[in-house]
Amino acid sequence: MIIARTVAEVRAELRPLRLAGRRIGFVPTMGALHEGHLSLVRAARQACDYVVVSIFVNPLQFGPREDFHTYPRDEPADLAVAGQHRVDMVFSPSVDEMYPDRSTTTVAVGTIGDVLEGEVRPGHFAGVVTVVAKLFNIVEPQVAFFGRKDAQQVAVVRRMVTDLSFDVEIVTCPTVRAPDGLALSSRNSYLSREERTRAAVIQRALGAGERVLRTAGSREEAEKRMWDVLISEEGVDPDYAAAVDPSSFGPPGPHGPILLAVAGRVGPTRLIDNVLVEVPEER
Numbered sequence: 001m002i003i004a005r006t007v008a009e010v011r012a013e014l015r016p017l018r019l020a021g022r023r024i025g026f027v028p029t030m031g032a033l034h035e036g037h038l039s040l041v042r043a044a045r046q047a048c049d050y051v052v053v054s055i056f057v058n059p060l061q062f063g064p065r066e067d068f069h070t071y072p073r074d075e076p077a078d079l080a081v082a083g084q085h086r087v088d089m090v091f092s093p094s095v096d097e098m099y100p101d102r103s104t105t106t107v108a109v110g111t112i113g114d115v116l117e118g119e120v121r122p123g124h125f126a127g128v129v130t131v132v133a134k135l136f137n138i139v140e141p142q143v144a145f146f147g148r149k150d151a152q153q154v155a156v157v158r159r160m161v162t163d164l165s166f167d168v169e170i171v172t173c174p175t176v177r178a179p180d181g182l183a184l185s186s187r188n189s190y191l192s193r194e195e196r197t198r199a200a201v202i203q204r205a206l207g208a209g210e211r212v213l214r215t216a217g218s219r220e221e222a223e224k225r226m227w228d229v230l231i232s233e234e235g236v237d238p239d240y241a242a243a244v245d246p247s248s249f250g251p252p253g254p255h256g257p258i259l260l261a262v263a264g265r266v267g268p269t270r271l272i273d274n275v276l277v278e279v280p281e282e283r
């Protein structure tokens, strides 16, 4: 497995492979790899000839009061697990390598980046798409793999790919969960035992919202039900509980699936999750 630290190394390694017609699959991550990340690696391994995983805790997508400095980092463990999963290259650059000369150009997201996560975390999605655009330009993959756990991120990245004509296929993979339903996340390591137990309320809230929609309840009823379940748990401070269109993140239309999305703090730890609900008949 190649461990690349610089843009030049990545390009030197991948250009000949691309010219030889090899299909390059790319999994961008912030490290602290867990089974959720590894499900993306497996999907890439299956679909592609060559698998690149990036590990980069991107300062641009963290707000000033967020956890950039304390975000879990364990590169030796990540490299070991990547090797075990037959990753061909890990790209693990420094912040200076990714943002030399105090770069000032960023990618603007538009209104989809202003709601839900974007409203709670102003500038977050501009930071995400800027780094994803850079990584796509560096790796030039044919396919890139993202997790549905970060559903709004997927929608924002898909928009960027369409709007800016990136020549890359975006594949999304299902959310990997713990046995009690909690979505795996690098941030789960912040949770105390008691908070970890409380965090299961997120899954209960989504389940309750889904039941409302399946029994012909309205979008507003589903949102209220999810919110009520979240606030019923002590020590949980919700940011939002929303039912939206999965592509635009605006109000859902009368047909098609509805995305239920929740976010909030369990103690000091911020967690997000979502579920896609296929509502069969006309609403």
Ligand code: AMP
Residues within 6 Å of the ligand: 028, 029, 030, 031, 035, 036, 037, 039, 040, 145, 146, 147, 148, 149, 150, 173, 174, 175, 176, 177, 183, 184, 185, 186
């Ligand atoms: P992160 O390292 O948190 O930025 O995540 C890197 C990629 O892994 C993103 O595409 C995430 O959506 C995906 N991911 C994170 N957690 C999970 C999970 N529990 N299941 C599936 N994909 C995940």
